Each structure stands twice: as C-alpha cells, then as structure tokens.
Amino acid sequence: MEKIRSSYNQSEIGLRIALTVTGSQEDRERSNFDALCSLYGLKPEHFRANVEAQREAYVLVGFRPNARKRPVLLQRVRDGQQFVFPKVVLEQLYPR
Numbered sequence: 001m002e003k004i005r006s007s008y009n010q011s012e013i014g015l016r017i018a019l020t021v022t023g024s025q026e027d028r029e030r031s032n033f034d035a036l037c038s039l040y041g042l043k044p045e046h047f048r049a050n051v052e053a054q055r056e057a058y059v060l061v062g063f064r065p066n067a068r069k070r071p072v073l074l075q076r077v078r079d080g081q082q083f084v085f086p087k088v089v090l091e092q093l094y095p096r
Contacts, residue, residue, distance in 0.1 A: 029062055036063045040072070040090055050077070051093045053085065060093075 033047045040063060048059045051074070058074040061082065065071060070084035 033062050036065055039063075039065070040087065042090065042094060046094065053089055053093065058083075 030047055034044045037044055037046060042060075046060055048061065051058050051060060053074065057077040059077060060072070061075045062073040063071050064073060064084065067084065070086050072085040072087060072089055073082055074085055074089075075082045
C-alpha cells in the first residue's frame with residue numbers, strides 16, 4: 001500500500017499492484033480456443049489449422065465470443081494480418 005490521504009471532504013488511497021504473466025501468448029490463445037471451440041462446433045485440433053477462404057490461405061486462431069456478427073478470428077498466412085469473419089464461414093470451412 002502506498003499512502004492514504006484524507007481531508008474533510010475528500011479521501012484518496014494509493015494502491016500499487018504487480019502482476020506476473022506466466023506462459024506464452026500462444027499458450028493463452030490455445031487455452032482460450034480449447035475453451036470456446038465446442039461452442040462453435042469445432043474440436044481443439046482445429047487450432048491453427050490451415051483453411052482457405054476468399055481465395056486466401058488462413059489459419060484459425062480464435063474467437064471473439066462477445067462479437068455478435070463476426071466472432072471468428074482468422075490470420076492470413078501471407079502476411080500474418082488477422083481478420084474477423086461471420087460464424088457461417090466455419091460451416092463452409094468445416095462441413096459436418
């Protein structure tokens with residue numbers, strides 16, 4: 001705890017927190033994918049799977065669960081840029 005200041009009409013409390021992040025970015029992406037993939041009808045093996053959409057090669061990197069219209073996150077292989085797609089793309093890429 002840093003310090004506490006107080007006066008008749010105002011009080012302030014200073015607090016400093018240090019966080020340590022463990023694991024790599026890919027580990028976090030993988031665990032998020034594993035947790036959400038069943039909601040979209042996929043399996044954990046589909047993480048970073050190569051797919052083709054709109055005549056481009058992509059890899060499936062994750063989901064945006066709060067996005068209503070475009071929850072699928074694909075990364076273009078050519079330059080690594082990420083794009084969002086509607087859920088219907090999964091049905092086209094991974095037919096049941």
